[in-house]
Structures are given as structure tokens and as C-alpha cells.
Amino acid sequence: MIVFSNRALLVFFFLLLLFFLASSAVQNTTDGGIPLRGIELPQHPSFNSMTPSNPDCGLSSTPTSPPPPLKLQLNHITTHQTPNKDSLTHSTHRDLLRIHNHHHRRRRRRRLAAADPPSQPPELVATLESGLSLGSGEYFMDVYVGTPPKHFSLILDTGSDLNWLQCLPCHDCFAQSGPLYNPLNSSSFRNLTCRDPRCALVSPPDAAEPCSSDDQPCPYFYWYGDRSNTTGDFATETLTVNLTGPGGGDGPAARVVEGFMFGCGHWNRGLFRGAAGLLGLGRGPLSFASQMRALHGHGAAFSYCLVDRFAGPGVSSRLVFGEDPDLLAHPNLNYTALVKHPVDDDTFYYVDVKAIVVGGEALDVPADGFAAGGTIVDSGTTLSYFAEPAYGAIRAAFVKGVRNYEAVDGFLMGAPCFNVSSGAAGLGGLGLPGFEIVFGDGAVWAFPVENYFIRMEPQNDVVCLAMLGMPKDSMSIIGNYQQQNFHVMYDVKRSRLGYAPMNCADV
Numbered sequence: 319m320i321v322f323s324n325r326a327l328l329v330f331f332f333l334l335l336l337f338f339l340a341s342s343a344v345q346n347t348t349d350g351g352i353p354l355r356g357i358e359l360p361q362h363p364s365f366n367s368m369t370p371s372n373p374d375c376g377l378s379s380t381p382t383s384p385p386p387p388l389k390l391q392l393n394h395i396t397t398h399q400t401p402n403k404d405s406l407t408h409s410t411h412r413d414l415l416r417i418h419n420h421h422h423r424r425r426r427r428r429r430l431a432a433a434d435p436p437s438q439p440p441e442l443v444a445t446l447e448s449g450l451s452l453g454s455g456e457y458f459m460d461v462y463v464g465t466p467p468k469h470f471s472l473i474l475d476t477g478s479d480l481n482w483l484q485c486l487p488c489h490d491c492f493a494q495s496g497p498l499y500n501p502l503n504s505s506s507f508r509n510l511t512c513r514d515p516r517c518a519l520v521s522p523p524d525a526a527e528p529c530s531s532d533d534q535p536c537p538y539f540y541w542y543g544d545r546s547n548t549t550g551d552f553a554t555e556t557l558t559v560n561l562t563g564p565g566g567g568d569g570p571a572a573r574v575v576e577g578f579m580f581g582c583g584h585w586n587r588g589l590f591r592g593a594a595g596l597l598g599l600g601r602g603p604l605s606f607a608s609q610m611r612a613l614h615g616h617g618a619a620f621s622y623c624l625v626d627r628f629a630g631p632g633v634s635s636r637l638v639f640g641e642d643p644d645l646l647a648h649p650n651l652n653y654t655a656l657v658k659h660p661v662d663d664d665t666f667y668y669v670d671v672k673a674i675v676v677g678g679e680a681l682d683v684p685a686d687g688f689a690a691g692g693t694i695v696d697s698g699t700t701l702s703y704f705a706e707p708a709y710g711a712i713r714a715a716f717v718k719g720v721r722n723y724e725a726v727d728g729f730l731m732g733a734p735c736f737n738v739s740s741g742a743a744g745l746g747g748l749g750l751p752g753f754e755i756v757f758g759d760g761a762v763w764a765f766p767v768e769n770y771f772i773r774m775e776p777q778n779d780v781v782c783l784a785m786l787g788m789p790k791d792s793m794s795i796i797g798n799y800q801q802q803n804f805h806v807m808y809d810v811k812r813s814r815l816g817y818a819p820m821n822c823a824d825v
Contacts, residue, residue: 374658388610389528389825392457392474392622408571411617437531457624457635457697457798459597462558464504470594471495474622474637475698476808479602479665480520480540481609482548482581483595490585494594494620501582506556509582510536511648516579519604538581546588548595553582575746576614579604599697600665601810610639618811619722621645622697623822625804626768638825644825646803651818656810659691667808668692669815670758671794674708676715677751689794695806699797702770702785708794709787716783721753729774730782739779745771748781755796763817 344507429614460473463483470483484491485499501507510516512529517536522528528537536552557578583595598605599620603612607620621638639647645651648739658672671693674681677721689705703710723736743746745767753770755763784799805825808815 319634321659328586339447357472371443371579377566386438387638387642390459390639392624392635401466426616430722435784440473456700457627458593459559461597463499463555464501465506465556466504467556467558468499468503469496470499471592472597472600473593475596475696476599477666477694477698478596478598478698479600479605479608480538480581481579481597481606482540482550482583484586488584489750490584490587491583492590493592494590496590497638498593499582499740501506501553501555503793506576507582507714508554510552510579517552519579520581525550529626536757538696540581546590547586548581549585550581552579554579555764566616575610577611577613599808601667602665605640607820608807616621619807619809621805621807623805623818623820623825624697624798625822626802627799628812629823633823634777635822638649641769641809642774642805644817645807645818648818649822652761652812652818653765653816654757654763655759656808656813656815657758661691666694666696667815669695669796670756671708671756673756674704674712674756676712676750677719679715680756681708681711681715685710686719687711688790693794693796695801697798699795700799702797702800703788703793704785705788705792705794706790709785713783713787716751722749725734727782729780730772733783733786735780735782737776737779745773752780756804763766764802765800766819768801769804772799780806 343637353477435787457474459474460471461471462469472481472483483499484494486498486502488498491498501509511532514530517529519539520536521540522537523539524537526804537549538552539547539549541547556576557575557580558572559575599607600610610620611618618642619639621642622635623638624635625633654669657668659666659668669692671688672685673684684707687706687708703709713734720734720736721742723738726737727737728736739750748767748771750767750771752767753765755765757763770784771781772784774782788794801817803820803822805816805818805822809816
């Protein structure tokens with residue numbers, strides 16, 4: 319969690335009070351003619367009663383009756399039904415740069431913790447390394463920004479807090495699908511000034527001289543460790559999101575979020591090709607999840623169900639705000655505790671991995687053989703990564719356990735790969751060893767083989783383990799490939815992660 323000074327905490331209370339004064343409205347169509355059938359918003363929860371809540375940085379609201387859960391549609395882009403070597407190498411390169419940034423950020427926070435407390439709120443740095451590039455299969459969400467609303471596709475990421483768009487005038491921008499956002503064409507766009515207390519929530523490009531005057535637009539700068547970055551003005555806007563009706567089958571509808579804080583990026587560099595920007599679901603106060611919770615009182619839980627990224631066009635995933643009754647009633651729903659990292663706990667969602675089981679046998683990994691402080695569950699990292707010596711034990715167990723197929727090299731950066739041309743057509747019929755994660759509280763997450771082995775192009779005769787190793791002092795991450803066809807719930811109020819196997823195309 320981000321630690322604020324007393325002054326900054328009062329400012330943040332004032333900020334959320336302003337949010338609850340916002341009214342709701344839905345545009346019937348975009349100016350491009352895209353229908354947006356509106357629904358009534360629930361009444362804003364009362365802000366008269368506040369109780370401490372770690373995930374909300376000391377703020378939480380208690381509505382008299384919880385609003386029904388919101389179900390939003392997620393999409394994914396892929397140009398390959400089966401990944402080829404180049405596409406996986408590209409995804410792995412992005413993952414490794416992302417993890418490098420996480421590790422750098424953790425070291426920096428250790429230094430800050432050892433130093434004297436700063437007089438200003440600590441720097442808030444987003445954690446997404448690269449985001450969506452066409453053909454990579456990353457998950458994203460369609461949103462409509464401004465008045466009248468314009469359509470944009472944003473990367474969805476639980477490892478990031480800042481929400482931002484590429485904006486005109488754009489002095490240095492990457493290629494995106496569709497036109498750039500133009501704030502001059504929106505009647506609801508509002509630049510925040512340096513005088514506004516919300517400006518203290520972001521980091522300026524020049525820390526020594528953040529603002530030349532109080533009336534200047536609030537500047538922000540976010541960097542991502544691989545020289546990717548976004549710089550621009552911190553602002554508010556009206557955001558409209560598509561959602562499904564109750565049960566997911568009643569057709570499209572829309573929800574309006576007014577006063578939504580975001581970065582209007584005029585200088586944006588990096589591997590964000592195809593996306594218009596980023597929508598963060600991290601634990602910090604700027605994330606989409608935190609703002610939805612503060613504005614509309616949808617509790618402290620959200621969940622998603624990610625379809626197979628190679629399922630083809632027309633198949634959508636779901637993002638749910640609030641407690642989904644179908645998920646809560648699932649007979650195979652399991653929970654494990656979310657744990658706090660001793661230094662870096664303001665953005666990521668950590669779980670306590672204590673053991674790995676391959677082929678029914680627990681691996682011989684010492685107690686300190688997993689990532690110190692916890693393993694991150696992340697929707698923005700593609701593959702899964704385990705720190706040494708845990709990964710070495712995992713790799714050795716699969717090499718030993720796969721007896722019927724020849725090992726092959728040169729496909730996925732040191733991961734064990736096998737020629738399965740003599741086996742069944744589906745991964746589930748190949749007789750590959752099972753894989754389970756055991757958590758410190760005794761919960762077990764068992765995965766189908768499709769979630770930890772991946773077929774390679776062009777002949778599909780080679781499968782590779784969709785996990786890679788990291789140095790001992792690095793971090794471990796459960797990526798989105800391993801989460802496919804699980805309904806995963808982040809319940810920050812009860813500090814737990816829920817997961818249940820499900821055909822996500824039916825959610």
C-alpha cells in the first residue's frame with residue numbers, strides 16, 4: 319500500500335468526497351453511431367461512515383445494500399490459432415523486461431524504507447512493461463471516453479495502477495488501432511491543475527520543479543523499466559464501459575463513470591502497439607478497480623474469467639465487479655490468502671506458494687526456494703515464472719516425468735520441449751505429468767495440461783512447458799496463460815484470492 323503523509327491523507331479524503339457528488343448519465347450512441355443502451359446506476363453509497371481498509375489506503379464506504387455485480391466484456395487479439403516461436407519469443411522478451419522492472423522497483427522501495435520518511439508522498443510508478451502488441455494475444459477492454467463517447471481498446475492489467483490514453487496533440491506516440499483521443503472534442507474533459515490536491519497522486523517529469531505555477535496543468539511521468547514510458551497531463555473524463563446484463567445473456571448495456579482520473583499522454587514510447595493505452599486493476603488508489611469501488615460502491619471484490627487466448631474471434635472473456643453469485647456457488651471454488659509483501663505491497667496481488675507438485679509428487683524445494691515475500695498473480699504477464707531453485711526442480715521433474723516423447727531444443731528459451739507427433743491430437747490426451755501449486759494455508763491450485771504446456775507452430779508436433787526460470791533473488795509470477803479458463807476473484811476486503819475451473823466462454 320502507498321503510505322501517505324497526514325496532509326496527503328486528508329487530501330485523498332477530500333478527493334473521494336468529490337467523487338461521490340458525481341451524477342451518472344449514459345449517451346445513447348457514440349458519434350460514430352455505435353449503440354450504447356444505458357442502464358440506471360445504483361444510488362451512490364453513503365459516505366458518512368468510513369472504516370479503515372488496507373486495500374483502500376484507509377478508506378472504504380459501506381452501502382446500505384450492495385449493488386448487483388457488473389459484468390464487463392473483455393476481448394483478446396491474436397493472429398495465430400497456435401503460437402509460433404517468434405510470437406512466444408516476443409511475449410517472453412516483454413515478460414522478462416516487465417519482471418526486471420518489478421525487481422528494480424522492489425530494490426528502490428527497500429532503499430526508501432531504510433531512509434528517512436519523505437516529506438512528500440512516495441513516487442507512484444506503474445508496473446506494466448509493454449502491453450498489447452498485435453498478434454500477442456493480450457487481453458484488453460473496450461471503453462468509450464468523453465462526451466460524446468469515442469471508442470478505444472485498452473490493455474487490462476492487475477499489475478498496474480495508472481489509467482492512460484494517447485492524446486492529441488501527440489508529440490511522440492506509438493502506432494495504435496484507430497484514431498487518437500482528442501480532448502478538444504469532448505465536453506467532459508477536465509485538466510487537473512497543479513493547485514488541485516489530486517495532482518499529488520502522480521509523479522511529475524521533473525521532481526525538482528514539478529509545476530511552474532498553480533494554474534498549470536498537472537504533469538505526470540510514468541516509466542516501465544524497459545525505456546517504455548508515458549508523459550502528459552493528469553485529467554478527469556467521463557468513461558463509458560460496455561457490460562452484459564444479469565447472467566451475461568441479456569445483451570449489451572453501458573455504465574458511465576464520471577470524474578474518472580486518467581493520464582492524457584502526449585509522449586508515449588514502448589511496445590504498446592495496437593492499444594490506445596492502459597487500464598489498471600492494481601491495488602493503488604488510481605486504478606480502475608479502486609475508482610469503481612470508490613465511485614459506485616461495488617465492494618472490494620472483482621473477478622475475471624479469461625478464455626483460451628487461441629479460441630478464435632467472437633469468443634469473449636468477462637470482468638466482474640462485485641461478488642458474482644455464480645462463482646460463489648461453484649462447487650470447486652477454492653480460496654487462498656492474499657499476503658502483504660514487506661516492501662512492495664501497494665500494487666501487486668501476492669500469494670504464498672509453499673510447494674509444487676509434478677506428476678503427483680511434491681518437489682524437493684527448500685523453504686526459502688520460492689520468491690521471498692510472495693508470488694504475484696498477474697493478468698499482464700503472459701507465461702509463468704518461478705525463481706530458482708524452485709524452477710530448476712520444476713524443469714527437472716518434467717524432463718524426468720515425460721518418458722514417451724523425445725526432448726527437443728531451440729524453441730522456448732530453455733524451457734523443456736518435446737516432440738509429440740506420436741501422441742494424441744489434444745494436449746489432454748498426451749499423458750503429460752500433472753502440475754499443482756500448494757499454498758501456505760493448505761489450498762491447492764491444480765491446472766489442466768493446456769494451462770502449462772503450449773503447442774508450437776508450424777506442424778504442432780512440439781509442445782513446450784509454458785514456464786521459465788528467474789534468478790534466486792528475483793520474483794515469481796503466475797501469468798495469464800496459466801489462468802485461462804479459471805474464474806479468478808480478487809477479494810481485497812477479505813484479503814483472499816478465489817479460483818474455480820470454468821469454461822470462460824460461458825460466463
